[in-house]
Amino acid sequence: MTFDLILGHDRQIEILRRALDADRLAHAYLFAGPDGVGKRLVALALARAIFCVAGVGCGDCAACRKVDHSNHPDLHFLEPDGNSIKIEQIRTLQRELNFKPLEASCKIGLIDHAEALTPGAANALLKTLEEPPGSALLILLSAQPHRLLETIRSRCQPLHFARHPQERIQEVLEQKLGLAETDAHVLASLSDGSFKKALGKDRDLYLERRRELLKTLTGLSSGSILPVLEFAETLAAEKTDLPDILEIFQAFYRDVLLALNNCDKDSLVNLDLLEKIHRVSQRENMSTVLRKLEALAGARKHLERNVNRQLAMEVLLLKLAA
Ligand SMILES: [Zn+2]
Numbered sequence: 001m002t003f004d005l006i007l008g009h010d011r012q013i014e015i016l017r018r019a020l021d022a023d024r025l026a027h028a029y030l031f032a033g034p035d036g037v038g039k040r041l042v043a044l045a046l047a048r049a050i051f052c053v054a055g056v057g058c059g060d061c062a063a064c065r066k067v068d069h070s071n072h073p074d075l076h077f078l079e080p081d082g083n084s085i086k087i088e089q090i091r092t093l094q095r096e097l098n099f100k101p102l103e104a105s106c107k108i109g110l111i112d113h114a115e116a117l118t119p120g121a122a123n124a125l126l127k128t129l130e131e132p133p134g135s136a137l138l139i140l141l142s143a144q145p146h147r148l149l150e151t152i153r154s155r156c157q158p159l160h161f162a163r164h165p166q167e168r169i170q171e172v173l174e175q176k177l178g179l180a181e182t183d184a185h186v187l188a189s190l191s192d193g194s195f196k197k198a199l200g201k202d203r204d205l206y207l208e209r210r211r212e213l214l215k216t217l218t219g220l221s222s223g224s225i226l227p228v229l230e231f232a233e234t235l236a237a238e239k240t241d242l243p244d245i246l247e248i249f250q251a252f253y254r255d256v257l258l259a260l261n262n263c264d265k266d267s268l269v270n271l272d273l274l275e276k277i278h279r280v281s282q283r284e285n286m287s288t289v290l291r292k293l294e295a296l297a298g299a300r301k302h303l304e305r306n307v308n309r310q311l312a313m314e315v316l317l318l319k320l321a322a
Helices: 010-021 039-051 062-068 087-098 119-130 166-177 181-190 195-199 202-219 225-236 242-260 271-283 286-304 309-321
Strands: 028-032 075-078 108-111 137-142 157-160
Touching: 010 039, 010 157, 028 039, 039 062, 039 108, 039 137, 075 087, 087 108, 087 119, 166 181, 166 195, 181 195, 181 202, 181 242, 181 271, 195 202, 202 225, 202 242, 202 271, 225 242, 225 309, 242 271, 242 286, 286 309
Parallel strands: 028 137, 028 157, 075 108, 108 137
Antiparallel strands: none
């Protein structure tokens, strides 16, 4: 990925490009911004630009290709081991950074989810930030920079990455992927400002599967319990996609709420399901829909706390079917 191929973040890239051209890169950067907006892509593009034989991150030379394949000997990745980044991991990184670079002019350490540093690890990292070994460059990525020690933040040059506006994502989906306007609208609305979500594996979930899931959901009734339990079992088996599925349900009931208030249809997410939204809005009222949205928000919180998924889904669906 070269700088030119990255969608958005023009200002951040310009800052890095200028620093690179003037040979004035900071010793440490903190890329702060929500997950999925492209912090890591920009960090890798920077690594390529620094290591590249042609000096631009050409994408064709051996150095660029090694960065792309995550096997450049001078690029060191660090990410949480389980829930946290531990002090031993920082010590290993420090040892690596203290060696002379093998192929490039400097070594780069990339620390993803830096907010997960344990206090011990953070203090160890602080030493490296105070006295950077040789010409090493550290790039910290974090969606929750406020959780980092102030002393760490103050020693890194911050670069903030914002979510992409929905219209921009929709435009790219239509122009680059040739998606129909309605599909692009749905996908852009559900991607939460993240190109990674809009362009990645979630595409099928947000388009085809969303329609199926909502069909099953709106077909449930509190009078027949078996389909409710079966659907709960299906959902509970969705380990990684479940939060996104609940988000899809939330977006649907928000649409129903908007329909009940006769809002303009452009403010809806599910533009391809207008008839379903209309049908459901006729059997609901403001307070029943709000209760469903509350139940969904509650279920998402419960899931974050690793509760019994099957049980959580049964409780949720019984409320949604009522
Ligand atoms: Zn290159």
